Amino acid sequence: MAVKILSDSACDLPDEILEEYNIDILPILVSKDDEEYLDKVTIDPKKMYDDMRNGVVYKTSQIPPYMFEEKFEEIAKSGESTIYICFSSGLSGTYNTSLIVRDSIKERYSNLDLDIVDSRSASVGFGLLVYKAAKMAKEGKSKEEILKMLDFYVAHIEHIFTVDNLEYLFRGGRVSRAQAFVGGLLNIKPILDIPEDGTLRPAEKVRGRNKVLNRMLEIMEERGGNADLKNQTIGINHGDDLEGALKLKEMIEEKYGCTDFVINIIGCAIGAHSGPGTLSVFFLNEKPSQEF
Template sequence: MGVKILSDSACDLPEEIINEYNIDILPIIVIKDEKEYLDKVTIDPNKIYEDMLKGESYKTAQIPLYVFEDKFKEYSKSEDSIIYIAFSSGLSGTYQTSLVVRETVKEEYPDLDLEIVDSKSASMGFGLLVYKAAKMAKEGKTKDEILKMLDFYVDHIEHIFTVDDIEYLFRGGRVSRTQAFVGSLLNIKPILDVQEGKLVPIEKVRGRNKVFKTMLEIIDKRSENADLQHQIIGISHGGDIEAAMKIKAMIEEKFGCTDFVINIIGSAIGAHSGPGTLALFFLNENYDS
């Protein structure tokens, strides 16, 4: 009997990590022209970004109730403890849906050992929680030890996002039409945070090169109580691996970091933030396990 980690595709972890640590991933639904796709299963994020550059639009939908029901019933037959780490409740209804389904399933299967954690995080920030939990599970850590770690990570994980075109944030309802128009006109690149599980603009920078410098300044300010050299730093990107590698090199030079997880942003965020999005993730305080 051990611990099994369940999550969803909004965690944006690379496939090799998912496979190595046997993480069970439920795909977010992606919608284009009323046709539904499964994130990273029947549609690739690169396809989405290519289409968005051509002016096409995508929407996303939360994981259906029946998918949770089938998965939870499957796990009811397992002797493992299950931890489902959910996409931020401030950005999706997935977390609330999973809570409702768990209670329904437990009426039929009262011995189901399932904990549900609101990551209050997105993309690789969410992914680092899942990654750490899966590593601990593979090492034989207990459910309580993993849940303790997750509580800390939820409170201390930092997200720093930027988007290449503010127009995508308007389409996603994050800025007004006037802000989007003025931002595009002046080449303004917003920098965003995740606060209380929601995306919040925190800086406005003119020009791409200034964005990189400002993002490093924010890391420096927010990592005063953390040893970044001994952390895993997450970097996710909207189809722009060159930008991801550039910011990686800058972080290496400035902070001495050597351990990175880099991956493309999936549909849950990418369909709203657009191609060219760049995001950084780290802990603002060391975790003392």
């Protein structure tokens, strides 16, 4: 029996990939005022971004225990060998909650065959791990082979992104009110990344949109110089800015000769904190072995 891949909506993979590789997704909760939604189920990212441009504030919360209980019990009853790849523990409590619920389910279903992997990643950086695992599962690779690959990807995936408006990072506590105000006046575009511990950190500040995109490409070369960028699957996603994402793709094609891309809009789980106009690029900083 093929290994089943389970993930959550923060992986931001396109629907066609989820369907082709039969990837199950648990939705992260999104709310505004007293209304609660399921990311990409009962709220569409485009709707959220339009609202945010009009001043609406969205918040997010982790997947509740009951959702894990229902899904893990379903897995136990089906007897499927499953890997749940989840949103970074450095950015959400989802990973720890899933471990607690799995242990609880195992007390009732000793046959539960479920490994849980902390992606220490977000958005399509996280999605590339899920995508690769699902491809290997479809090819009939064993759980041990997939888990070995995931160990490598977790350790070597790079996240480079910029936001269009510092106000959203201020609301999330990532920058001060003064930084957000001055950044807006001076057209400062921060470059942020996710280090190995899976948290979020500011990396650099660049003035102007074109300069920040060029700097993102330079960072790709600095961090991915030994990783054979040309033959990688490169992830790109955007906060309702497809034009910007396609421009970034074209720049990467011209500079590095890359041909394989996963491009998608950032879902509500991430976009509620990064805001409209966010652009991200994801790649490996080391070349994986041929066995992957």
